[in-house]
Amino acid sequence: MPALNELTIQIPNGISGFVGKNGSGKTTTIGVLLGLIKANKGQASMFGLDCWKNSFEIRQKLGVMHETNAYPGNFSARRFLTHVAKLYGITQIDQTITQLLKDVDLTHAQDKPIKTFSAGMFKRLGLAQALIGNPELAILDEPTANIDPLGRITILEKIKDMHTKHGTSFLISTHILSDLEKICNYLIIIDQGKTIDQGNINTLTEKYSANIYKIEVSNPPQFITALQKTDTIDKVWVENDKIFCKVNNPEMFCAEIPKIASELKLQLKGFQQTLNSLEEIYSQTVGEKR
Protein backbone atom coordinates (compact mmCIF):
# COMPACT_ATOMS: atom_id res chain seq x y z
CA MET A 1 0.00 0.00 0.00
CA PRO A 2 1.49 3.41 -0.91
CA ALA A 3 2.26 5.77 1.98
CA LEU A 4 0.50 8.57 0.11
CA ASN A 5 -2.22 8.20 -2.46
CA GLU A 6 -3.63 11.06 -4.53
CA LEU A 7 -3.03 13.46 -1.70
CA THR A 8 -3.82 17.04 -2.62
CA ILE A 9 -3.52 19.66 0.03
CA GLN A 10 -3.96 23.39 -0.16
CA ILE A 11 -2.08 25.59 2.22
CA PRO A 12 -3.63 29.06 2.33
CA ASN A 13 -2.04 32.13 3.91
CA GLY A 14 -2.41 31.88 7.64
CA ILE A 15 -1.87 29.09 10.11
CA SER A 16 -2.93 25.65 8.90
CA GLY A 17 -3.19 22.50 10.95
CA PHE A 18 -2.19 19.17 9.48
CA VAL A 19 -3.63 16.25 11.40
CA GLY A 20 -3.92 12.51 11.07
CA LYS A 21 -3.33 9.31 13.00
CA ASN A 22 0.13 7.87 13.61
CA GLY A 23 1.28 6.45 10.30
CA SER A 24 -1.31 8.40 8.32
CA GLY A 25 1.42 10.00 6.21
CA LYS A 26 1.98 13.44 7.75
CA THR A 27 5.76 13.20 8.10
CA THR A 28 5.99 11.43 4.73
CA THR A 29 4.04 14.31 3.16
CA ILE A 30 6.48 16.81 4.67
CA GLY A 31 9.38 14.68 3.39
CA VAL A 32 7.91 14.67 -0.12
CA LEU A 33 7.30 18.44 -0.04
CA LEU A 34 10.93 19.04 0.98
CA GLY A 35 12.30 16.73 -1.70
CA LEU A 36 13.65 14.26 0.85
CA ILE A 37 11.41 11.48 -0.44
CA LYS A 38 10.58 10.88 -4.09
CA ALA A 39 7.03 10.14 -5.13
CA ASN A 40 7.36 6.75 -6.85
CA LYS A 41 4.26 7.43 -8.93
CA GLY A 42 2.72 10.68 -10.02
CA GLN A 43 4.06 14.07 -9.16
CA ALA A 44 4.44 16.20 -6.08
CA SER A 45 4.59 19.93 -6.57
CA MET A 46 4.71 23.02 -4.42
CA PHE A 47 4.80 26.71 -5.44
CA GLY A 48 4.26 25.27 -8.95
CA LEU A 49 7.63 23.47 -8.79
CA ASP A 50 8.39 19.76 -8.79
CA CYS A 51 9.26 18.82 -5.20
CA TRP A 52 12.00 16.32 -6.13
CA LYS A 53 13.66 18.07 -9.06
CA ASN A 54 13.34 21.62 -7.75
CA SER A 55 13.71 20.97 -4.05
CA PHE A 56 16.51 23.55 -3.75
CA GLU A 57 14.30 26.31 -5.20
CA ILE A 58 11.39 25.25 -2.98
CA ARG A 59 13.55 25.22 0.15
CA GLN A 60 14.57 28.81 -0.55
CA LYS A 61 10.99 29.77 0.21
CA LEU A 62 10.51 27.43 3.17
CA GLY A 63 11.47 27.22 6.80
CA VAL A 64 11.27 23.81 8.44
CA MET A 65 11.25 22.54 11.97
CA HIS A 66 11.57 18.77 12.14
CA GLU A 67 10.24 16.64 14.95
CA THR A 68 13.70 15.50 16.08
CA ASN A 69 15.95 17.89 17.97
CA ALA A 70 18.97 17.31 15.75
CA TYR A 71 21.00 20.39 16.58
CA PRO A 72 24.77 20.51 17.12
CA GLY A 73 24.93 20.14 20.90
CA ASN A 74 28.32 21.77 21.39
CA PHE A 75 27.36 24.95 19.57
CA SER A 76 25.71 27.87 21.32
CA ALA A 77 22.28 28.92 20.05
CA ARG A 78 23.74 32.12 18.60
CA ARG A 79 26.61 30.32 16.85
CA PHE A 80 24.22 27.73 15.38
CA LEU A 81 21.79 30.37 14.14
CA THR A 82 24.69 32.36 12.69
CA HIS A 83 25.67 29.36 10.57
CA VAL A 84 22.09 28.89 9.38
CA ALA A 85 21.77 32.60 8.61
CA LYS A 86 24.94 32.45 6.48
CA LEU A 87 23.43 29.59 4.48
CA TYR A 88 20.42 31.78 3.76
CA GLY A 89 22.78 34.57 2.66
CA ILE A 90 21.44 37.00 5.26
CA THR A 91 23.48 40.18 5.39
CA GLN A 92 22.64 41.72 8.80
CA ILE A 93 23.27 38.52 10.70
CA ASP A 94 23.81 39.86 14.23
CA GLN A 95 20.76 42.07 14.12
CA THR A 96 18.53 39.33 12.65
CA ILE A 97 19.63 36.74 15.20
CA THR A 98 19.31 39.09 18.16
CA GLN A 99 15.73 39.83 17.10
CA LEU A 100 14.91 36.15 16.51
CA LEU A 101 16.35 35.09 19.85
CA LYS A 102 14.27 37.80 21.48
CA ASP A 103 11.16 36.67 19.60
CA VAL A 104 11.52 33.09 20.80
CA ASP A 105 12.63 34.01 24.34
CA LEU A 106 16.11 32.55 24.07
CA THR A 107 18.15 35.70 24.64
CA HIS A 108 19.11 34.55 28.14
CA ALA A 109 20.44 31.24 26.78
CA GLN A 110 22.03 32.45 23.55
CA ASP A 111 25.59 31.61 24.64
CA LYS A 112 24.85 28.31 26.36
CA PRO A 113 25.65 25.04 24.57
CA ILE A 114 22.54 23.69 22.88
CA LYS A 115 22.96 20.32 24.61
CA THR A 116 22.05 21.98 27.93
CA PHE A 117 18.66 23.16 26.61
CA SER A 118 15.33 21.89 27.92
CA ALA A 119 12.73 20.34 25.59
CA GLY A 120 10.85 23.65 25.35
CA MET A 121 14.04 25.56 24.54
CA PHE A 122 14.88 23.01 21.81
CA LYS A 123 11.49 23.63 20.23
CA ARG A 124 11.91 27.41 20.43
CA LEU A 125 15.35 27.11 18.85
CA GLY A 126 13.78 24.96 16.12
CA LEU A 127 11.20 27.66 15.55
CA ALA A 128 13.93 30.32 15.33
CA GLN A 129 15.95 28.38 12.74
CA ALA A 130 12.79 27.71 10.72
CA LEU A 131 12.04 31.43 10.57
CA ILE A 132 15.55 32.69 9.97
CA GLY A 133 15.24 33.24 6.22
CA ASN A 134 11.89 35.02 6.59
CA PRO A 135 10.19 32.19 4.64
CA GLU A 136 6.89 32.35 2.80
CA LEU A 137 5.84 29.15 4.56
CA ALA A 138 7.13 27.52 7.73
CA ILE A 139 6.47 23.81 8.13
CA LEU A 140 6.50 22.70 11.75
CA ASP A 141 6.43 18.99 12.54
CA GLU A 142 5.11 18.37 16.06
CA PRO A 143 6.21 21.74 17.47
CA THR A 144 4.59 21.13 20.85
CA ALA A 145 5.31 17.43 21.33
CA ASN A 146 6.90 16.34 24.62
CA ILE A 147 6.78 19.71 26.28
CA ASP A 148 4.87 20.87 29.35
CA PRO A 149 1.59 22.85 29.05
CA LEU A 150 3.27 26.18 29.82
CA GLY A 151 5.94 25.52 27.21
CA ARG A 152 3.25 24.60 24.70
CA ILE A 153 1.39 27.82 25.32
CA THR A 154 4.62 29.80 24.83
CA ILE A 155 5.37 28.09 21.51
CA LEU A 156 1.82 28.62 20.26
CA GLU A 157 1.94 32.29 21.22
CA LYS A 158 5.26 32.68 19.38
CA ILE A 159 3.81 31.09 16.24
CA LYS A 160 0.82 33.41 16.39
CA ASP A 161 3.08 36.43 16.98
CA MET A 162 5.31 35.53 14.05
CA HIS A 163 2.33 35.23 11.77
CA THR A 164 1.00 38.59 12.89
CA LYS A 165 4.38 40.36 12.78
CA HIS A 166 5.93 38.93 9.63
CA GLY A 167 2.95 37.48 7.77
CA THR A 168 4.62 34.05 7.62
CA SER A 169 2.24 31.21 6.84
CA PHE A 170 2.51 28.05 8.89
CA LEU A 171 1.70 24.41 8.31
CA ILE A 172 1.63 22.68 11.67
CA SER A 173 1.60 18.92 11.87
CA THR A 174 0.53 17.73 15.30
CA HIS A 175 -1.52 15.28 17.32
CA ILE A 176 -2.46 17.84 19.91
CA LEU A 177 -5.68 19.15 18.44
CA SER A 178 -6.47 21.46 21.31
CA ASP A 179 -3.28 23.36 20.40
CA LEU A 180 -4.40 23.80 16.81
CA GLU A 181 -7.78 25.02 17.94
CA LYS A 182 -6.10 28.00 19.61
CA ILE A 183 -4.22 29.29 16.58
CA CYS A 184 -5.28 27.65 13.31
CA ASN A 185 -7.68 29.01 10.74
CA TYR A 186 -7.41 26.10 8.29
CA LEU A 187 -7.37 22.36 8.84
CA ILE A 188 -6.19 19.45 6.72
CA ILE A 189 -7.13 15.96 7.87
CA ILE A 190 -5.43 12.96 6.31
CA ASP A 191 -5.70 9.24 6.87
CA GLN A 192 -3.95 6.34 5.21
CA GLY A 193 -2.19 8.73 2.85
CA LYS A 194 -5.38 10.34 1.57
CA THR A 195 -6.96 13.68 2.30
CA ILE A 196 -10.11 13.07 4.31
CA ASP A 197 -11.14 16.70 4.39
CA GLN A 198 -9.70 20.17 4.42
CA GLY A 199 -11.03 23.65 4.78
CA ASN A 200 -11.54 26.66 6.94
CA ILE A 201 -12.00 25.62 10.56
CA ASN A 202 -15.34 27.37 10.90
CA THR A 203 -16.66 25.69 7.75
CA LEU A 204 -15.50 22.28 8.90
CA THR A 205 -16.97 22.81 12.34
CA GLU A 206 -20.34 23.67 10.86
CA LYS A 207 -20.14 20.78 8.42
CA TYR A 208 -19.36 18.15 11.01
CA SER A 209 -21.29 19.44 13.97
CA ALA A 210 -24.70 19.76 12.34
CA ASN A 211 -26.17 16.33 12.81
CA ILE A 212 -23.85 14.55 15.18
CA TYR A 213 -25.12 13.53 18.57
CA LYS A 214 -23.37 12.01 21.53
CA ILE A 215 -25.20 9.56 23.76
CA GLU A 216 -24.11 8.09 27.07
CA VAL A 217 -26.09 5.08 28.26
CA SER A 218 -25.55 2.26 30.73
CA ASN A 219 -25.35 -0.46 28.05
CA PRO A 220 -24.05 0.95 24.73
CA PRO A 221 -24.11 -2.33 22.65
CA GLN A 222 -27.78 -2.99 23.50
CA PHE A 223 -28.67 0.61 22.77
CA ILE A 224 -26.83 0.60 19.41
CA THR A 225 -28.73 -2.53 18.31
CA ALA A 226 -32.01 -0.76 18.98
CA LEU A 227 -30.79 2.46 17.36
CA GLN A 228 -29.86 0.71 14.15
CA LYS A 229 -33.46 -0.42 13.71
CA THR A 230 -34.61 3.21 13.40
CA ASP A 231 -34.52 5.16 10.13
CA THR A 232 -33.17 8.35 11.66
CA ILE A 233 -29.42 7.59 11.71
CA ASP A 234 -26.89 7.29 8.90
CA LYS A 235 -23.93 6.13 10.93
CA VAL A 236 -23.18 5.11 14.46
CA TRP A 237 -19.82 4.58 16.17
CA VAL A 238 -18.42 4.30 19.66
CA GLU A 239 -15.62 6.36 21.17
CA ASN A 240 -14.64 5.85 24.83
CA ASP A 241 -17.95 4.09 25.67
CA LYS A 242 -19.90 7.01 24.19
CA ILE A 243 -22.18 6.49 21.22
CA PHE A 244 -21.92 8.94 18.32
CA CYS A 245 -24.66 9.09 15.72
CA LYS A 246 -24.78 10.90 12.42
CA VAL A 247 -28.45 11.71 12.13
CA ASN A 248 -30.61 12.39 9.07
CA ASN A 249 -33.71 13.56 10.91
CA PRO A 250 -32.69 15.35 14.12
CA GLU A 251 -36.20 16.12 15.38
CA MET A 252 -37.42 12.56 15.12
CA PHE A 253 -34.11 11.26 16.48
CA CYS A 254 -34.33 13.49 19.55
CA ALA A 255 -37.83 12.22 20.22
CA GLU A 256 -36.85 8.58 19.83
CA ILE A 257 -33.79 8.47 22.09
CA PRO A 258 -35.60 8.79 25.46
CA LYS A 259 -38.21 6.32 24.19
CA ILE A 260 -35.61 3.67 23.30
CA ALA A 261 -33.82 4.13 26.61
CA SER A 262 -37.03 3.75 28.52
CA GLU A 263 -38.15 0.68 26.50
CA LEU A 264 -34.78 -1.02 27.12
CA LYS A 265 -34.82 0.15 30.73
CA LEU A 266 -31.37 1.71 30.29
CA GLN A 267 -30.12 4.73 32.15
CA LEU A 268 -29.69 7.67 29.77
CA LYS A 269 -26.70 9.46 31.31
CA GLY A 270 -26.19 12.05 28.62
CA PHE A 271 -27.56 13.06 25.26
CA GLN A 272 -26.37 16.12 23.37
CA GLN A 273 -25.29 17.47 20.06
CA THR A 274 -21.49 17.25 19.73
CA LEU A 275 -19.29 20.17 20.62
CA ASN A 276 -17.68 22.14 17.85
CA SER A 277 -14.15 21.07 18.68
CA LEU A 278 -11.36 19.86 16.41
CA GLU A 279 -11.18 16.65 18.37
CA GLU A 280 -14.80 15.96 17.51
CA ILE A 281 -14.26 16.72 13.85
CA TYR A 282 -11.17 14.54 13.83
CA SER A 283 -12.83 11.57 15.47
CA GLN A 284 -15.77 11.81 13.08
CA THR A 285 -13.71 12.07 9.92
CA VAL A 286 -11.08 9.53 10.82
CA GLY A 287 -13.60 7.46 12.81
CA GLU A 288 -15.79 7.12 9.74
CA LYS A 289 -12.92 5.49 7.95
CA ARG A 290 -12.46 2.79 10.56
Added chain:
Amino acid sequence: MNKPPKAFFRLFLWEIENCLNLPVLSLIVASAILAVLVQSTSITGFTHDYGDLYSGASTIFLILTLVTCTLFSHSFAGSFGRGDLKRMLSYPVKRWQIFVSKAFALNLVIFSIYASTYAMNLYINAISLLEPMFYVSLFTIFLQLLFVCAVSVGISMLAKSELMSIVISFLLVFGLDNAINFHGISTSMGRFRNIFGYFEQITHPGFHYASSVAVTFERFTGSIVFPLLTAVVVLGIVFVYFTRKMEID
Protein backbone atom coordinates in the same frame (compact mmCIF):
# COMPACT_ATOMS: atom_id res chain seq x y z
CA MET B 1 20.55 34.10 -1.39
CA ASN B 2 24.01 32.53 -1.47
CA LYS B 3 25.52 31.48 -4.78
CA PRO B 4 26.39 27.74 -4.78
CA PRO B 5 30.20 28.14 -4.29
CA LYS B 6 29.61 30.52 -1.39
CA ALA B 7 27.08 28.16 0.21
CA PHE B 8 29.57 25.32 -0.22
CA PHE B 9 32.29 27.35 1.51
CA ARG B 10 29.88 28.15 4.39
CA LEU B 11 29.03 24.48 4.78
CA PHE B 12 32.68 23.52 4.61
CA LEU B 13 33.54 25.94 7.44
CA TRP B 14 30.56 24.65 9.43
CA GLU B 15 31.78 21.08 9.02
CA ILE B 16 35.30 22.08 10.07
CA GLU B 17 33.86 23.75 13.17
CA ASN B 18 31.75 20.64 13.83
CA CYS B 19 34.91 18.51 13.74
CA LEU B 20 36.80 20.89 16.00
CA ASN B 21 33.89 20.85 18.45
CA LEU B 22 33.86 17.06 18.70
CA PRO B 23 34.13 16.04 22.36
CA VAL B 24 36.54 13.23 21.37
CA LEU B 25 38.86 15.48 19.38
CA SER B 26 41.45 15.63 22.15
CA LEU B 27 41.34 11.83 22.36
CA ILE B 28 41.90 11.58 18.60
CA VAL B 29 44.90 13.92 18.76
CA ALA B 30 46.26 12.01 21.77
CA SER B 31 45.90 8.69 19.93
CA ALA B 32 47.76 10.12 16.92
CA ILE B 33 50.59 11.35 19.13
CA LEU B 34 50.70 7.97 20.87
CA ALA B 35 50.89 6.18 17.53
CA VAL B 36 53.89 8.28 16.52
CA LEU B 37 55.58 7.89 19.90
CA VAL B 38 55.07 4.10 19.95
CA GLN B 39 56.91 3.84 16.67
CA SER B 40 59.81 5.75 18.16
CA THR B 41 60.16 3.72 21.40
CA SER B 42 63.15 1.86 20.03
CA ILE B 43 64.99 5.11 19.63
CA THR B 44 67.37 5.95 22.41
CA GLY B 45 68.65 9.18 21.00
CA PHE B 46 68.91 11.25 17.90
CA THR B 47 69.52 8.80 15.08
CA HIS B 48 69.46 10.96 11.99
CA ASP B 49 67.81 7.94 10.42
CA TYR B 50 64.72 7.89 8.22
CA GLY B 51 64.32 4.11 8.79
CA ASP B 52 62.10 4.69 11.85
CA LEU B 53 59.56 6.33 9.58
CA TYR B 54 58.97 2.87 8.19
CA SER B 55 59.35 0.66 11.26
CA GLY B 56 56.35 1.88 13.22
CA ALA B 57 53.95 2.66 10.38
CA SER B 58 51.63 -0.26 11.18
CA THR B 59 50.60 1.38 14.50
CA ILE B 60 49.82 4.62 12.71
CA PHE B 61 47.79 2.85 10.04
CA LEU B 62 45.85 0.91 12.70
CA ILE B 63 44.89 4.01 14.67
CA LEU B 64 44.41 6.17 11.57
CA THR B 65 42.05 3.58 10.10
CA LEU B 66 40.05 3.29 13.31
CA VAL B 67 39.78 7.07 13.69
CA THR B 68 38.88 7.58 10.03
CA CYS B 69 36.20 4.85 10.09
CA THR B 70 34.74 6.35 13.26
CA LEU B 71 34.70 9.99 12.13
CA PHE B 72 33.34 9.33 8.65
CA SER B 73 30.69 6.95 9.97
CA HIS B 74 29.74 9.50 12.63
CA SER B 75 29.47 12.24 10.04
CA PHE B 76 27.70 10.32 7.25
CA ALA B 77 25.82 7.37 8.79
CA GLY B 78 25.29 9.24 12.07
CA SER B 79 23.66 12.15 10.29
CA PHE B 80 20.87 9.82 9.13
CA GLY B 81 20.18 8.46 12.60
CA ARG B 82 20.38 11.76 14.45
CA GLY B 83 18.32 13.64 11.85
CA ASP B 84 21.15 16.10 11.04
CA LEU B 85 20.92 15.36 7.35
CA LYS B 86 17.19 15.92 7.29
CA ARG B 87 17.71 19.27 9.00
CA MET B 88 20.55 20.29 6.68
CA LEU B 89 18.41 19.44 3.68
CA SER B 90 15.74 21.82 4.92
CA TYR B 91 18.08 24.75 4.32
CA PRO B 92 18.69 26.13 0.83
CA VAL B 93 21.75 24.00 0.16
CA LYS B 94 22.31 21.41 -2.53
CA ARG B 95 22.98 17.79 -1.78
CA TRP B 96 26.38 17.82 -3.47
CA GLN B 97 27.44 20.70 -1.24
CA ILE B 98 26.64 18.71 1.88
CA PHE B 99 28.41 15.59 0.60
CA VAL B 100 31.55 17.31 -0.66
CA SER B 101 31.87 19.68 2.32
CA LYS B 102 31.64 16.75 4.76
CA ALA B 103 34.21 14.70 2.85
CA PHE B 104 36.63 17.62 2.35
CA ALA B 105 36.38 18.86 5.92
CA LEU B 106 36.92 15.45 7.51
CA ASN B 107 39.82 14.57 5.23
CA LEU B 108 41.43 17.93 5.94
CA VAL B 109 41.00 17.67 9.73
CA ILE B 110 42.21 14.06 9.98
CA PHE B 111 45.13 14.62 7.65
CA SER B 112 46.14 17.80 9.47
CA ILE B 113 46.16 15.94 12.81
CA TYR B 114 48.20 13.05 11.45
CA ALA B 115 50.56 15.14 9.34
CA SER B 116 51.36 17.44 12.25
CA THR B 117 51.82 14.62 14.77
CA TYR B 118 53.80 12.59 12.24
CA ALA B 119 56.09 15.60 11.87
CA MET B 120 57.21 14.90 15.45
CA ASN B 121 59.40 12.27 13.84
CA LEU B 122 61.50 15.02 12.35
CA TYR B 123 62.46 16.08 15.86
CA ILE B 124 62.51 12.68 17.58
CA ASN B 125 64.68 11.06 14.94
CA ALA B 126 66.51 14.25 14.01
CA ILE B 127 65.49 13.86 10.41
CA SER B 128 65.97 16.74 8.01
CA LEU B 129 62.90 18.66 6.89
CA LEU B 130 64.09 17.99 3.37
CA GLU B 131 64.15 14.22 3.85
CA PRO B 132 62.07 12.90 0.88
CA MET B 133 61.02 9.74 2.75
CA PHE B 134 59.11 11.89 5.24
CA TYR B 135 56.94 13.29 2.44
CA VAL B 136 56.60 9.83 0.87
CA SER B 137 55.29 8.57 4.22
CA LEU B 138 52.85 11.48 4.45
CA PHE B 139 51.64 10.73 0.93
CA THR B 140 51.03 7.09 1.89
CA ILE B 141 49.11 8.20 4.98
CA PHE B 142 46.99 10.40 2.74
CA LEU B 143 46.32 7.49 0.36
CA GLN B 144 45.28 5.30 3.30
CA LEU B 145 43.01 8.08 4.57
CA LEU B 146 41.37 8.42 1.16
CA PHE B 147 40.90 4.65 0.87
CA VAL B 148 39.31 4.28 4.31
CA CYS B 149 37.21 7.42 3.69
CA ALA B 150 35.74 5.82 0.54
CA VAL B 151 35.03 2.51 2.32
CA SER B 152 33.44 4.23 5.34
CA VAL B 153 31.29 6.59 3.27
CA GLY B 154 30.15 3.71 1.06
CA ILE B 155 29.23 1.55 4.05
CA SER B 156 27.58 4.54 5.78
CA MET B 157 25.21 5.03 2.85
CA LEU B 158 24.24 1.37 2.91
CA ALA B 159 24.07 0.79 6.66
CA LYS B 160 22.72 4.22 7.69
CA SER B 161 23.71 3.25 11.20
CA GLU B 162 26.76 4.79 12.83
CA LEU B 163 27.82 1.77 14.89
CA MET B 164 27.23 -0.72 12.10
CA SER B 165 29.18 1.45 9.71
CA ILE B 166 32.18 1.78 12.06
CA VAL B 167 32.32 -1.96 12.71
CA ILE B 168 31.81 -3.05 9.10
CA SER B 169 34.27 -0.50 7.64
CA PHE B 170 36.95 -1.37 10.18
CA LEU B 171 36.49 -5.11 9.74
CA LEU B 172 36.51 -4.73 5.95
CA VAL B 173 39.72 -2.69 5.84
CA PHE B 174 41.54 -4.84 8.39
CA GLY B 175 40.00 -8.01 7.01
CA LEU B 176 41.72 -7.18 3.73
CA ASP B 177 44.97 -6.60 5.58
CA ASN B 178 44.85 -9.97 7.29
CA ALA B 179 43.06 -12.18 4.79
CA ILE B 180 45.24 -11.25 1.84
CA ASN B 181 49.00 -11.46 1.51
CA PHE B 182 50.46 -8.90 3.90
CA HIS B 183 52.63 -7.51 1.14
CA GLY B 184 49.83 -7.25 -1.41
CA ILE B 185 48.67 -3.88 -2.75
CA SER B 186 45.27 -4.34 -1.14
CA THR B 187 46.77 -4.10 2.35
CA SER B 188 47.79 -0.86 3.98
CA MET B 189 51.25 -2.06 5.02
CA GLY B 190 51.79 -3.70 1.64
CA ARG B 191 51.14 -0.43 -0.14
CA PHE B 192 53.31 1.48 2.32
CA ARG B 193 56.13 -1.01 1.88
CA ASN B 194 55.94 -0.77 -1.91
CA ILE B 195 55.80 3.02 -2.09
CA PHE B 196 58.36 3.56 0.66
CA GLY B 197 60.65 0.85 -0.74
CA TYR B 198 60.49 2.17 -4.29
CA PHE B 199 61.43 5.70 -3.27
CA GLU B 200 64.05 4.31 -0.90
CA GLN B 201 65.70 2.59 -3.89
CA ILE B 202 65.80 5.90 -5.73
CA THR B 203 66.80 8.28 -2.94
CA HIS B 204 68.83 6.02 -0.64
CA PRO B 205 70.39 3.31 -2.81
CA GLY B 206 71.95 0.57 -0.73
CA PHE B 207 69.52 0.90 2.21
CA HIS B 208 66.75 -1.68 2.63
CA TYR B 209 64.49 -0.60 5.49
CA ALA B 210 61.29 -1.26 3.63
CA SER B 211 62.16 -4.34 1.64
CA SER B 212 65.13 -6.55 1.10
CA VAL B 213 63.75 -7.39 -2.33
CA ALA B 214 63.62 -4.70 -5.01
CA VAL B 215 60.18 -3.13 -5.46
CA THR B 216 59.14 -3.14 -9.10
CA PHE B 217 57.58 -0.13 -10.81
CA GLU B 218 54.39 -2.13 -11.38
CA ARG B 219 54.02 -2.84 -7.66
CA PHE B 220 54.76 0.79 -6.89
CA THR B 221 52.17 2.15 -9.33
CA GLY B 222 49.69 -0.53 -8.26
CA SER B 223 50.07 0.62 -4.66
CA ILE B 224 49.12 4.15 -5.65
CA VAL B 225 46.48 3.34 -8.25
CA PHE B 226 44.59 0.75 -6.11
CA PRO B 227 43.55 3.08 -3.25
CA LEU B 228 43.09 6.04 -5.59
CA LEU B 229 40.94 4.11 -8.03
CA THR B 230 38.92 2.52 -5.20
CA ALA B 231 38.33 5.97 -3.69
CA VAL B 232 37.33 7.56 -7.01
CA VAL B 233 34.99 4.70 -8.02
CA VAL B 234 33.34 4.23 -4.60
CA LEU B 235 33.02 7.94 -3.83
CA GLY B 236 31.78 8.57 -7.38
CA ILE B 237 29.04 5.95 -7.10
CA VAL B 238 28.05 7.10 -3.63
CA PHE B 239 28.07 10.74 -4.72
CA VAL B 240 25.72 10.06 -7.65
CA TYR B 241 23.45 7.93 -5.45
CA PHE B 242 23.36 10.53 -2.68
CA THR B 243 22.74 13.51 -4.93
CA ARG B 244 20.28 11.94 -7.36
CA LYS B 245 18.56 8.91 -5.93
CA MET B 246 18.75 8.71 -2.18
CA GLU B 247 15.59 9.21 -0.14
CA ILE B 248 16.00 10.50 3.38
CA ASP B 249 13.20 9.42 5.69
